[in-house]
Amino acid sequence: ADRAVVVLLGTTSTLAFFVWGGATRPMEDTADYRLAASILRSGWDTMVDRAPGYPLVLVATGADRADGAVLFLVQLLVHAAAVLLVVDLARRIEIGPRGRFVLAALLVMPPVLQGAAFAGTEVWAELGVVSTLWFLARWYDDRSWVWLVSAGVAVGLLSMVRPTYQLLVVPLAVIVGLLAHRASGRPARSILTLATPVVVVVGTLVAANAVRFDTPAVDRLLPYHLSEKTALVIEELPASDEPARSILVAERDRLLVEDGEHSPAAFLFNSRSRLERATRLTGAALDRWVLRRDLRLIRDHPLSYLSSVESAGVAYVQVDSRDAADGGRVWLAGVWHLLHLGLAALFLGVAVLVPGVALTRGMDRRLLLTRVLCWLIVGYTALVTVLLVNGEPRTRAPTDPLLALLLVSGLAFLRRQDLRIPFLRPDPETDPETEPDVDPEKRRR
Numbered sequence: 256a257d258r259a260v261v262v263l264l265g266t267t268s269t270l271a272f273f274v275w276g277g278a279t280r281p282m283e284d285t286a287d288y289r290l291a292a293s294i295l296r297s298g299w300d301t302m303v304d305r306a307p308g309y310p311l312v313l314v315a316t317g318a319d320r321a322d323g324a325v326l327f328l329v330q331l332l333v334h335a336a337a338v339l340l341v342v343d344l345a346r347r348i349e350i351g352p353r354g355r356f357v358l359a360a361l362l363v364m365p366p367v368l369q370g371a372a373f374a375g376t377e378v379w380a381e382l383g384v385v386s387t388l389w390f391l392a393r394w395y396d397d398r399s400w401v402w403l404v405s406a407g408v409a410v411g412l413l414s415m416v417r418p419t420y421q422l423l424v425v426p427l428a429v430i431v432g433l434l435a436h437r438a439s440g441r442p443a444r445s446i447l448t449l450a451t452p453v454v455v456v457v458g459t460l461v462a463a464n465a466v467r468f469d470t471p472a473v474d475r476l477l478p479y480h481l482s483e484k485t486a487l488v489i490e491e492l493p494a495s496d497e498p499a500r501s502i503l504v505a506e507r508d509r510l511l512v513e514d515g516e517h518s519p520a521a522f523l524f525n526s527r528s529r530l531e532r533a534t535r536l537t538g539a540a541l542d543r544w545v546l547r548r549d550l551r552l553i554r555d556h557p558l559s560y561l562s563s564v565e566s567a568g569v570a571y572v573q574v575d576s577r578d579a580a581d582g583g584r585v586w587l588a589g590v591w592h593l594l595h596l597g598l599a600a601l602f603l604g605v606a607v608l609v610p611g612v613a614l615t616r617g618m619d620r621r622l623l624l625t626r627v628l629c630w631l632i633v634g635y636t637a638l639v640t641v642l643l644v645n646g647e648p649r650t651r652a653p654t655d656p657l658l659a660l661l662l663v664s665g666l667a668f669l670r671r672q673d674l675r676i677p678f679l680r681p682d683p684e685t686d687p688e689t690e691p692d693v694d695p696e697k698r699r700r
Contacts, residue, residue: 260342260359267363268331275372279322285374292319302468308415309376330371334378337385338362341656348622350667361659366591369579370652376416380653383413388628403448411456418473419639424453426631469539478546482523483645484563485552499533502526567646575648605665629657
């Protein structure tokens with residue numbers, strides 16, 4: 256049914272492999288992932304900074320020491336699998352072949368496809384997000400417990416790659432509970448079926464880290480990510496925190512002047528070894544020291560925190576401008592930015608129109624559920640990222656397939672409504688999805 260999509264994926268993946276050098280390339284977090292991989296490989300005798308999911312992928316593909324072709328090929332296949340699942344979701348909500356091809360085309364553009372070229376978690380988190388949505392859609396179709404268990408396993412494994420998604424099961428359980436209550440009046444069973452795999456997978460890792468390393472968490476980076484929100488008020492730490500306070504202020508100021516992006520966000524990451532000497536704390540004790548000061552600064556300077564959240568939100572919605580997409584060419588980077596702005600404007604217009612049209616003319620339940628789940632996952636990802644992390648476009652990458660599905664499905668829905676908007680009105684002679692023989696009054700009803 257979607258041979259054109261398969262050909263498109265094969266062609267673009269092959270071109271990407273050769274054009275981008277036939278091997279993955281490092282990114283800013285790659286060194287941390289490889290350090291975590293070496294710790295895991297040598298016996299896991301200390302707490303790793305990163306969640307273990309992607310370091311284990313590096314070990315399995317032989318990319319834990321250097322970039323290589325195997326990881327690149329595997330990540331291209333993972334991205335292709337995510338695209339095929341999204342295309343299948345589009346078919347289930349009755350998006351036509353052309354719409355499905357456009358959906359796939361949006362997801363193989365260089366700013367999106369480049370995630371497979373870097374030694375990072377983007378495409379793996381993308382597959383986890385899309386798989387979760389696909390399993391829940393299948394559960395809605397036949398209410399088999401197998402799909403709920405699969406969705407729970409997907410969320411659990413996704414959390415092992417991106418700790419951002421540890422609590423995603425909570426809003427998903429609310430939706431599943433409401434649907435199950437409406438269908439059978441027994442939502443508890445469905446909620447437990449979904450949540451149990453997540454609790455087992457994530458809970459096992461959290462318990463192991465708590466017992467072995469005194470850190471009841473998937474990774475140890477929350478305090479350091481949260482410190483990105485306090486960079487501009489770090490000098491407000493009390494004098495009792497000296498000499499740690501002076502160390503942090505000096506590193507923040509150095510990054511503001513010398514860093515290529517003039518961003519002080521990494522000031523605490525860069526200061527950990529000096530903090531250990533200044534505070535005489537290491538490991539979990541140092542992490543808790545940092546977290547307490549983060550929370551104190553946020554409490555005492557809420558407006559500064561909100562300003563950093565706003566800045567993270569602006570960065571979050573930008574195009575991913577890493578060098579793989581434009582090859583260092585300024586004009587090509589400009590093209591991607593303009594195209595991104597156009598798609599963002601179209602997305603905003605569709606997002607405004609669809610709810611109003613759906614309220615007045617109704618919407619198919621399967622389409623409605625798919626869009627609700629998409630918005631839920633997209634909103635959850637955005638909220639957690641901008642509240643806790645310095646938002647970057649690549650942190651949005653796992654939800655790009657859902658954003659593309661929302662855009663294409665919204666356009667298809669509006670196109671079927673016979674709205675008096677020229678470019679949205681279907682042409683009965685050229686659009687096989689229209690029904691010109693249906694009485695207009697019946698269509699309105």
